[in-house]
Amino acid sequence: MSGQKDYSVPSRFPSSNRKFKLKTLSQFEESQINRNQELEHQLKMVSKQNDKLSSLNQYLQSTLNKRNEVIFEERQLYNKTKSIVSPQKSNSTSKRQSQQFHSRKSSMPYLTQTSRLQYVGEEYFRLNQVLEINISDEEAISYFENDPNIKFVRQLDEETFVQIAEEQNIKKLLQIHDHILKLQNFIKEMFEAILKFKKIIKASYQMNQQGQLNDAISCIVDQTQQLMNCERATCYIVDETKGEIWSRVAQGINSIIRMPIDQGVAGFVAFRKESVNIPNAYADDRFNRESDLINHFKTQSILAAPIIGDNNQCLGVLQCLNKNQGVFTNEDSAYLKYICNFSKAVLNHSLNQNQVESTQNKLRHVIKYFLDIIQIEDPWKIISITEKVLKKIMNCEEARLVLKSNESVYYMKYGIQQETTEFLGIFKKVIDSQCNESTLNNNSNPFFDPTLDIDTQMPAITMPINKNSAFQVLNLKGVNKKQSQQSHSAFVSGLELEMLEYIRSILFIKLK
Structure with missing residues (x-):
């Protein structure tokens, strides 16, 4: 009616404005998500930097402690030297000796460096140089003989030492004392190295007593943990x-x-x-x-x-x-x-022993298979027994034997007996060519057909027996990086290929 009033509430915002605001809000949320991701990434980078700085701080603190120890040793050395000198000497003599000591002190870079051993620079004999396993005896002897401390002591005969002592030459006496301290430290390191090698030799004897691979690994781990103190x-x-x-x-x-x-x-x-x-x-x-x-x-x-x-x-x-x-x-x-x-040597022996035991077990399976199958005529039982032994030899979960008899092709799929009228897929290829087929990815083989072939992306090997039969089995060890770069064929170990040939020979005789 025209006389009635319209009480409907008008929309505060037009529909187009609401859509625009929703779109703007969505864009804002998306930008905030991206910003949060960037901040998380930056936080991870800062955390890494903090870890590195923490490690560096620990190293610098350790260095500072060593420096303080060296300064403390030098002060003790100076105090002992002062007590050796006669107290009746004049003040000028004491002053001269003090000047000599401070002059020597200023010429010692190790008082301002991180450690006492760095004082002698690259010429100093380092134990890890001789311990390097690939170093020759001649190089080790050269490191030892060229050490300045060794050279100094060799040149210091009895007459020279007595003369220095009588003259009370503080500089030379401190020099002798310094070299003796370093040689003392070197002898201590060598003695500790001898004890360590004694333990290593004893541990190696215990390692060599282990025949089984698991026992050998366990022994190596225990001995390493003790020797390395970790x-x-x-x-x-x-x-x-x-x-x-x-x-x-x-x-x-x-x-x-x-x-x-x-x-x-x-x-x-x-x-x-x-x-x-x-x-x-x-x-x-x-x-x-x-x-x-x-x-x-x-x-x-x-x-x-x-x-x-x-x-x-x-x-x-x-x-x-x-x-x-x-x-x-x-x-x-x-x-x-x-x-x-x-x-x-321990691992080589244990791995070889493990390989021998694996070969023996596989041969037992082949022999037992021969004794079982020779008395069986039912094709379904032949298929079942053959697939079981193939799985054991290749240590896998799937294998398939296909037999043709009376114009029918017999096979088992997922434990169910099935038949078809002709060979298909990879089975057809190997039966026609009478050649083995080994692939890195069974599904990617251009001849693959899901009716008979094993549906898997794992490596597999298919071998013909005669014109009426063949078998296919997974080859879990078939991924060999070096070979796969050159060919699409999968690697087959010599031992497992030999066992598969035995199975094929047995089936060839049985199905003739």
Whole structure:
């Protein structure tokens, strides 16, 4: 009615304005999310920098403490020297001696450097130089004979020493005392090195008593932890065919450890075949922090070295975590290389023993298979027994045998008996060509057909028996990086290929 009033509430904002405001609000939220992500990234970078600065601060504090110790020793040395001098000497003589001492003090760079050993520079005999496993005897003797302290003591005969003592030459007496202190420190280091090598030799004897691979790894881990005086030790074994490192034994860990050969500190050592000494694990990008979260452990310092075989092949990695006192030194790195050198023979022997036992077990399966199948005529039982032994030999979960009889092709899929009228896929190719087919990815094979072939992205090998039969089995060890770069064929170990040939020969005789 025209006379009635309109009481409807008008919209405060037009519809177009509301859409515009919603769009603007959405853009603002998106920009805030991006900003938050940038801030999180910056926070992570700042956290890394803080870790590095903390490590540097610890190192500088340690250096400052050493410097203070050196100054304190020099003051004690000066006080002792003053007591040797006759108290009846004139003030001018005492003043001259004091000037000589201060003159000597100003010429000693180690009073203003980080440690006393740096005073002699590169010429000083360092223990880790001789401990280097690849150094020759001639080089070690040269380091020793060219040490300035050794040279000085050799040139100081009895007559010269008595003359210096009678003259009460403070400068020369302090010089002699200084060289004697350094030689005393050197003798102490050498004695400690002898005790360490005594322990290493004893440990190597115990390692060589182990025949089984697990026992050998366990012994290596225990001995390494004791010798290196660390919280944890791990011995990784390198599996080049799978491109990974693994260990069944690690202190404080009960499960099997597996990781790609190019990840983590141990993977880096195995891939590069070089040792690493990391004083601050969390400041190093190679360290995998997730391992600490999983194992409920706090890694502080890491020392790791490769176990290199006779053919320059990396057999494994020895890794030490958290030295009980301080951080790992260059001498510790040298000692670990010797332990790795002894471990090489132990691992070689245990791996060979493990290979022999594996071969014996596979041969037992083949012999038992021959005795079982020779009395069976039912094709379904032949298929079932053959697939079981193939799985055991290749240590996999899937295998398939295809038989043709009376114009029908028999096979089992997911435990169900099935038939078809003709060969298909990879089976057809190998039966027509009578040649083996080995692929890195079974599904990617251009001849693949899901009707008969095993539907998997894993490596597989297919072998013909005769014109009416063939079998296909997973090849878990088929990933070989070096070979896969050159060909699409999967690597097949010589032992497993030989066992498969035995199975094919038995089936060829049985199905003739």
